[in-house]
Amino acid sequence: MTTADRRAALRDRLIDAADIRISRDGLGALKARDLAQDAGCALGAIYNVFPSLTDLVLVVNARTFRRLGAFVLGELAGDHTPARQMVIMAQAYHHFAAANRHAWGAMFTVDRLPGETAPGWYRDEMDGLFTLIAGPLGQVMPTLSGPERDRMARTLFSAVHGIVALGLDQAAGGVSVEDIDPMLEVLLSRIAGDDAA
Amino acid sequence: MTTADRRAALRDRLIDAADIRISRDGLGALKARDLAQDAGCALGAIYNVFPSLTDLVLVVNARTFRRLGAFVLGELAGDHTPARQMVIMAQAYHHFAAANRHAWGAMFTVDRLPGETAPGWYRDEMDGLFTLIAGPLGQVMPTLSGPERDRMARTLFSAVHGIVALGLDQAAGGVSVEDIDPMLEVLLSRIAGDDAA
């Protein structure tokens, strides 16, 4: 096994270990020493592979984001009306967030320093999600112009995100988790104009 | 000036100082030493008045929440259709958040330890906001039962919150701040069924 291989293997083990710890205990509980122990390396070895813990976290977040995208896409399989597709996507987002509470939360807990901007992949993945929404949205609201449709996609994503975020936190007070799916259903059915609700 | 008066005065100065610093630099930038200097007291004096910095922050948050409520209520003044009222409330929420970015953000950055629940006033203020929404909502959707209407109010609040939060953060990528008001308008008009949009 060559040096580069070992290095790559360590990198993978570190990412896995960080992923597991973030998923289980949350981003705030991620410590360099635990990580080194989990990955079976010395504390300092982490810094041979990643410039800082933050960079490692970004890699984990990118992975979570891809998982999210794949999951939502998977749930969409099958034949559905556009309006139904939108409800499915929203609920898939919810279910993913609920099942991956901490990893999902970590994506929105980027501790950007004032000047810094989000990494490029973040932007790209987000655009991917928006495109996914724009599809059925365009069918439901055929009169929208391209930019209008994109803006609407963003609006809906933000709205769904808000409902899921405040719902999973008990911050909104008194919302029980079982309420979230119906809430999403009602909102999107009203918007998408599918009067099945 | 009696001892109790001095104590009360210091308490007020500390709250004011914390409010100013949080509003200007954000919750993360609030340091005990700065606070003592601003309030013109010794570092230790803070702990004669508040058990911990966290308790002080909660007081500031409560104040911010009341300000928010008063602002939204103020914007509602005048004669408007229920659907219009809902748009006004949402945009008022946005404008308050934009004008008080850090103080507003601090309310949602409660660093609750795992077991702890949000303080009582938080719940109460939230309920107040929901009630405010439930009014016009009941008129717009008269067929909703009481609990259904309350749930809908929560849903709409969460949705608006999400749009504002992701909009003010540049996280959602490419949303410009001027887009937020129209986004809210479109969403709520569609929901409230006021076909003015």
Add this chain to the structure above:
DNA sequence: TGTACATCAGTGAACGCGCGTTCACTGATGTAC
């Protein structure tokens, strides 16, 4: 294939720093008589 040397992954003790909170001390305020 063997030897000498260079590189760099690997190590973990130690550094550094930020910062909330405490604590022993002081002096002003308030009370008792």
Add this chain to the structure above:
DNA sequence: TGTACATCAGTGAACGCGCGTTCACTGATGTAC
């Protein structure tokens, strides 16, 4: 009103701790000849 004592607000230096990151060192791996 005056004196003696007690209380407790006020003080800020020092504590403590968590934790990311560095750094001087070692030894294995890879290269040159």
